Amino acid sequence: MSVVIGIDVGGSTTKIVGYTDAGKLVSMLKVEAADPLTSAYGALGKFINENGLALSDVQQIILTGVGSSLFKKNIYGIATSKVDEFEAIGSGGLALSGKKEGLIVSMGTGTAFVRAGKDGIRHIGGSGVGGGTVLGLCGKLCGATSFKTVVEMAEGGRLGQVDLNISDISTGVISTLTPDTTASNFGKMEDGVTPEDLTVGVLNMVFQTIGMMAVFACRNDSVKDVILTGTLTLVPFAKHVFQALHKMHGVNFIIPQNAIYATATGAALSYLYKNGKIHVD
Missing domain, CATH: 3.30.420.40 (ATPase, nucleotide binding domain)
Structure with a gap:
């Protein structure tokens, strides 16, 4: 062979x-x-x-x-x-997702955004926010030095203890935003906040930042499929954040099987x- x-x-x-x-x-x-x-x-x-x-x-x-x-x-x-x-990144993301075109978001130490399709593969930008951000902040704030520990700690975290939501600052109805929409990451920080709360707050901030950058990229393009790849796709909390962004903005976030490869x-x-x-x- x-x-x-x-x-x-x-x-x-x-x-x-x-x-x-x-x-x-x-x-x-x-x-x-x-x-x-x-x-x-x-x-x-x-x-x-x-x-x-x-x-x-x-x-x-x-x-x-x-x-x-x-x-x-x-x-x-x-x-x-x-x-x-x-x-x-572009050809691998399309191959694993089965899509003919899409915005491939590679979430590694940092994050790369790659547009791929019939017109070729093009790197459209990137961000220093990624897995390195998660480990760096969680290491200093929570004592978590591995993704395994981060995931385990986040499962017991209470996001409402650290993030400020729309419902915390407004009793009125905002047509484009649900009451549980984040108004400010780490903008609440209640007394008694735990390392677990801080961990889930870091994950939420990182995934929301990456997700919104993808949403803005799609608004300048006809593509609506965002294919998520890289190590951060293994974090279960990611699906929760990207599902919420899909409901709010109509962008399809896809995590294909074997996305880390x-x-x-x-x-x-x-x-x-x-x-x-x-x-x-």
């Missing part, structure tokens, strides 16, 4: 996706390590071992992500190339389907 592998090399987490040269998915996995090089080599070794492959079975490796620039030569003697991260998927497919046709050496 000949395999094409896409690797999304992050700062400490690497995602890897493999396809046969006929376009069939082999598997997906991620590896965490202290540095990008260790993470990437570890991910490749784990992928080969878990799928019963030999190095000779790997036809091509395609690298993308912030850590890909560290690689200067072929990996283990296997033909290795690189693809632009935004191109990988979108960029690695796009890397592999960029090689496998060059010019829209399957590519076999």
Whole structure:
């Protein structure tokens, strides 16, 4: 079996996706390590071992992500190339969602917004608000230093203790806003606020900020499908926030299966389907 592998090399987490040269998915996995090089080599070794492959079975490796620039030569003697991260985000997001066009929002350490469709793939902007924001603030405010801890703490949090809602400042009816709409993130901060309350407040602020940026981007475009990818899609609270934004603004927020592997998927497919046709050496 000949395999094409896409690797999304992050700062400490690497995602890897493999396809046969006929376009069939082999598997997906991620590896965490202290540095990008260790993470990437570890991910490749784990992928080969878990799928019963030999190095000779790997036809091509395609690298993308912030850590890909560290690689200067072929990996283990296997033909290795690189693809632009935004191109990988766009093509991977469309592939996993099954959509022909959309705004792909890659929520990693920061957040990238990529418009993809029949007219090509274009990076339209980004934000420093993302997973790094969550861990940085939750680490200092709540003592949570991992996403696992953040998720667990947020489940017991009371958002009404930290956020100021429309109902807190107005008894009248505002036609475009529901009473539970956030008027100010962290604008309430009741006495007795707990670390759990602060954690869910951070998540709400980050997801609302990312979601509203996507809403504004869609208002300047005909596209109404926002495809969410990246590590933050694993946080259960995300669905709650994006469902609320959908009801308020009519934008479709989609979290496809295996959303954290979108960029690695796009890397592999960029090689496998060059010019829209399957590519076999």
